Amino acid sequence: METKQIFIDGKWVNSVSGETFVTVDPANGEPTAWIQRGNQEDINRAVKAARNAFEQDAWRDILPAERGRILLRMAQLIREKKDDLAKLETRDAGKPLSQSYADVEVAARYCEYYGGVADKILGETIPVRPDILDYTIREPMGVTAHIVPWNYPIQIATRSLAPALATGNTAVIKPAEDTPLTALCLAEIAQEAGVPDGVVNVVTGFGQEAGAALAKHPDIDQITFTGSVPTGIAVMKMAAENVKPITLELGGKSPNIVFADADLSEAADWVVRSIIQNGGQTCSAGSRLLVEKSVEKQFVELIVERMKRLRIGPGLEDPDLAAIVSEKQLNRIESYMQVARDENVTTVTGGYRVTGGSLSKGYFFAPTVFSNVRPDSRLAQEEVFGPVLVVIPFESVQEAVSLANHTEYGLVTAVWTTDINKAHFVASRVRSGQVFINNYGAGGGIEMPFGGYKKSGFGREKGLEALKHYTQLKNIALRIKP
Numbered sequence: 001m002e003t004k005q006i007f008i009d010g011k012w013v014n015s016v017s018g019e020t021f022v023t024v025d026p027a028n029g030e031p032t033a034w035i036q037r038g039n040q041e042d043i044n045r046a047v048k049a050a051r052n053a054f055e056q057d058a059w060r061d062i063l064p065a066e067r068g069r070i071l072l073r074m075a076q077l078i079r080e081k082k083d084d085l086a087k088l089e090t091r092d093a094g095k096p097l098s099q100s101y102a103d104v105e106v107a108a109r110y111c112e113y114y115g116g117v118a119d120k121i122l123g124e125t126i127p128v129r130p131d132i133l134d135y136t137i138r139e140p141m142g143v144t145a146h147i148v149p150w151n152y153p154i155q156i157a158t159r160s161l162a163p164a165l166a167t168g169n170t171a172v173i174k175p176a177e178d179t180p181l182t183a184l185c186l187a188e189i190a191q192e193a194g195v196p197d198g199v200v201n202v203v204t205g206f207g208q209e210a211g212a213a214l215a216k217h218p219d220i221d222q223i224t225f226t227g228s229v230p231t232g233i234a235v236m237k238m239a240a241e242n243v244k245p246i247t248l249e250l251g252g253k254s255p256n257i258v259f260a261d262a263d264l265s266e267a268a269d270w271v272v273r274s275i276i277q278n279g280g281q282t283c284s285a286g287s288r289l290l291v292e293k294s295v296e297k298q299f300v301e302l303i304v305e306r307m308k309r310l311r312i313g314p315g316l317e318d319p320d321l322a323a324i325v326s327e328k329q330l331n332r333i334e335s336y337m338q339v340a341r342d343e344n345v346t347t348v349t350g351g352y353r354v355t356g357g358s359l360s361k362g363y364f365f366a367p368t369v370f371s372n373v374r375p376d377s378r379l380a381q382e383e384v385f386g387p388v389l390v391v392i393p394f395e396s397v398q399e400a401v402s403l404a405n406h407t408e409y410g411l412v413t414a415v416w417t418t419d420i421n422k423a424h425f426v427a428s429r430v431r432s433g434q435v436f437i438n439n440y441g442a443g444g445g446i447e448m449p450f451g452g453y454k455k456s457g458f459g460r461e462k463g464l465e466a467l468k469h470y471t472q473l474k475n476i477a478l479r480i481k482p
């Protein structure tokens, strides 16, 4: 079995402790590779390398257009290696192969999008008084820290790395322990594309060790975190100790709001897709179905029909629903089946781990729909992070909005209706960072600002808006002497 190394200052090295751990293929439970168990010492070395690279101006002071070209080369290399990257992602994270291909393409698009922006980071001139020329410039933050979750490993790593690089920062990436493989490939790709040594560093390891060491390191200048609420809070506290800015993307309990006047068949296709994509392990998964009571029965039948047709199998066979990322996450999903029993909800379909034949060795879970779910119940409030949909009926537009807002999350909302007034009214009243009307996700939407209200976090990834987190604004006032 292959042993992977960590990437610091342009070199592949073992962790200082020499300790390793295995990463497992969720489709069959078999080990895939030995991974370095990085800890504080490795993080110290990586941050030092990133600091030196930043201070030496090797990256921030090259022509912005050249920085952009290097990112475009990264995009090209990602596309050239897409077959290997997609297969690796599927073996590491379990997801259907076509989903991995889509994730790899999104990673390329981030490099392309922010590569194109590198020479367009503009300031302003501000009228103050006749003898003062006042202007702002956007400078890189310095050393950026990227703590990445396991659900979209290459996509989320690139989502923050690309804007950080485009704006002249250096970076230390800590991938999730369950899915470290493609982040290591990203380091190799950055080097091949011409990113100078020390600008991109990747340290694998556990959250409590490498992750915490990075979050509390005094010499980083900014943190981007995606993951669970409790870990996000812990990371934010560590950042606070050193007064470091942070963006948090912490998931959701996102509703699809389906009105009786919607194209129900089309809406059902999307509702199913939005909860089974990546096995429901998506921060923006459509995990709550709010449906107008008059069509509840009919609509739920459409959902179940579609779910029964889903193919379940190993990710490499490109099914509709592949393995859950790890045994731990599968157990977590299964634990919610006890919650469902305790809360006396109705299981419309699913509710069990899928076994039989080769599937028994992997971590598979059936697409699941629960109805008679109380809006205050744990099932309606907590992020299960699996293919589990809860159905809650409503009788008026006001009730739909009130239910949509009735969780501590606020990441995404989708509204399904042919009434434009209703659509706009709901869009204006829901407390969530993105609203989709008669679609869900806009095909990836890397150009659109993405982030949460409430406990879904703060700060915005994607789009031009993300650039604000990787730059700081300096105001310069020059006195003009006549």
Ligand code: NAD
Pocket (backbone or CB within 6 Å): 147, 148, 149, 150, 151, 174, 175, 176, 177, 205, 206, 207, 208, 210, 211, 212, 213, 215, 226, 227, 228, 229, 231, 232, 234, 235, 249, 250, 251, 252, 282, 283, 329, 332, 383, 384, 385
């Ligand atoms: P997590 O939040 O613990 O892990 C996310 C990342 O943070 C990983 O890289 C991990 O190594 C790191 N980390 C963990 N503890 C840390 C610490 N103390 N300091 C610094 N970094 C640390 O997520 P998890 O435990 O793997 O998953 C649990 C739940 O989190 C899931 O069931 C799901 O509800 C949620 N989740 C959400 C997202 C999302 O996209 N918003 C992604 C993954 C998981």
